[in-house]
Amino acid sequence: MIELIQEKWNEYVFSKEILNWTETFESKTALVDGNRRITYEELGKMVDYCWEKLEKIGLSKGDKVAVQMENHAEFVVCILTFLAMGVIPILILPAQKTREIEGILKTVHPKMYIYDTKNKHIEKLIEENHICFGKLDKAFFSQAIDVRMRISKKGQHSIHPINPDDVALLLLSGGTTGIPKLIPRTHGDYIYNVQKVSQRCKVNDQSIFLAVIPMAHNFALANPGLLGTLMNGGTVVICQDAAPIEIFSLIEKEKVTYMALVPSILKMCMAYRNIDDCDDLSSLEMILVGGAMLQEETARKVDAVLNGKLIQVFGTAEGLICMNSPDDTYEIRVSCQGRPISELDQIKIVDENGNEVLKGEIGELITKGPYTIRDYYLLSDQQGYFNEDGFYLTGDKARVVHGGNIQILGRVREQINRAGEKIMPSEVEEIIQINPNIIDCAVVGVEDSILGNRICAYVTCRKEIGLDEMREFLTDEGLASFKLPDTLKIVEQFPYTAVGKIDKKKLCDLL
Ligand code: AMP
Numbered sequence: 001m002i003e004l005i006q007e008k009w010n011e012y013v014f015s016k017e018i019l020n021w022t023e024t025f026e027s028k029t030a031l032v033d034g035n036r037r038i039t040y041e042e043l044g045k046m047v048d049y050c051w052e053k054l055e056k057i058g059l060s061k062g063d064k065v066a067v068q069m070e071n072h073a074e075f076v077v078c079i080l081t082f083l084a085m086g087v088i089p090i091l092i093l094p095a096q097k098t099r100e101i102e103g104i105l106k107t108v109h110p111k112m113y114i115y116d117t118k119n120k121h122i123e124k125l126i127e128e129n130h131i132c133f134g135k136l137d138k139a140f141f142s143q144a145i146d147v148r149m150r151i152s153k154k155g156q157h158s159i160h161p162i163n164p165d166d167v168a169l170l171l172l173s174g175g176t177t178g179i180p181k182l183i184p185r186t187h188g189d190y191i192y193n194v195q196k197v198s199q200r201c202k203v204n205d206q207s208i209f210l211a212v213i214p215m216a217h218n219f220a221l222a223n224p225g226l227l228g229t230l231m232n233g234g235t236v237v238i239c240q241d242a243a244p245i246e247i248f249s250l251i252e253k254e255k256v257t258y259m260a261l262v263p264s265i266l267k268m269c270m271a272y273r274n275i276d277d278c279d280d281l282s283s284l285e286m287i288l289v290g291g292a293m294l295q296e297e298t299a300r301k302v303d304a305v306l307n308g309k310l311i312q313v314f315g316t317a318e319g320l321i322c323m324n325s326p327d328d329t330y331e332i333r334v335s336c337q338g339r340p341i342s343e344l345d346q347i348k349i350v351d352e353n354g355n356e357v358l359k360g361e362i363g364e365l366i367t368k369g370p371y372t373i374r375d376y377y378l379l380s381d382q383q384g385y386f387n388e389d390g391f392y393l394t395g396d397k398a399r400v401v402h403g404g405n406i407q408i409l410g411r412v413r414e415q416i417n418r419a420g421e422k423i424m425p426s427e428v429e430e431i432i433q434i435n436p437n438i439i440d441c442a443v444v445g446v447e448d449s450i451l452g453n454r455i456c457a458y459v460t461c462r463k464e465i466g467l468d469e470m471r472e473f474l475t476d477e478g479l480a481s482f483k484l485p486d487t488l489k490i491v492e493q494f495p496y497t498a499v500g501k502i503d504k505k506k507l508c509d510l511l
Pocket of ligand 1: 172173174218289290291292293294312313314315316317318337394396408410411
């Protein structure tokens, strides 16, 4: 079966795909960015034009380019051009900081760094790392787009054959500690991934996608995101500021049918909607939520508050994507993260010795499949990330429920060991969230010389609440006494990672 798919992959390269999209959907609107509306035909010409220019300044197939841009049309043109040329973009999130970026540059030595001119701190980094073209091209794509809008002839460029097994792009692993690892995704596997996700949530030429989280992230780029929408002839509406006020006004104005959010932005949107519900959200069909744990308490309210179907997505940039289908029952959509997108995805739930647990039991989710990587890019020590059978170890605790649906329960490493008792933060978070005084919460294990780990609950709240009151509430809700928080900290705001997940490492550092 895998051979069959790989045979099909012979056709899967972005140069052919992008040409196919732009020719098939020609006069349809591909992109909306503020006042700019760009058709598929125009987008194709922009890509051609940029391709020609980039070739002239010496970029060619196989070169690597670091890209750190916010959500705007230039980002889209830039990524499509690189994918079509066979140049390999390294997708750095707009909020990623110098220390993380430096590690990447030292590993990969990209030929060029493309960034938004407001990111002044990058200039020093580029100089220090001797990246060619860095200065020359900082505003290149913006200029190219403006020029392209005015002229209509096709760019002249040469075409180098690309193989479906060639690396198409390098994504960054989503950890909150240390230097991100580089994830090589090939033309064949990434296009297959985009196709499968698009099929699961039925993206078509009537779909209008609102890009809220950075499109440099795998979720908004390809699941189905920017690429899935363009592949099916839909329209991508770019949201530059992930604030509820802009999100809701764009949904109403552009008749958005679906969007992808991380739980923190989802919660902001729901809180805002409860105060101000004047925007018309009747076009909204699906709200895809993923990237971090979504408490069931919140999940249950999404359909009603946002007037669309909640679709939970468990995604990894390394490959495996599990997600709900719009045809799933409400109970499945609110309680689990769906099934793998490909019938060829192999998943296992294993114990700490790597042995499969019994059906329905909790363990670590490991996976192997047609679009999941078998190793990280240029990483000398791959140990601990893959097992001897080539399965990727996700580091996520999970179980399989309701006929093959995955339920994610948190990170393996996050498990708290309090005096020998094992506690999953997600279970405590789930119940804290029921308290009406609480807006959001995060539970972490903090080192303790006597207990091993102490349970610390961080909360943002509507009305102040003390530790005793919280423990009493959790006890009344049926939480075992050994799972009750030892410390309760009220914070004004949570620290977030570059894509908007609560940064638990930073929270622990606060203590
Ligand atoms: P990234 O590489 O940034 O896509 O992060 C992947 C990781 O995010 C996974 O290994 C999980 O730890 C977490 N994650 C993604 N989706 C979910 C979800 N729906 N629920 C819980 N955690 C998730």
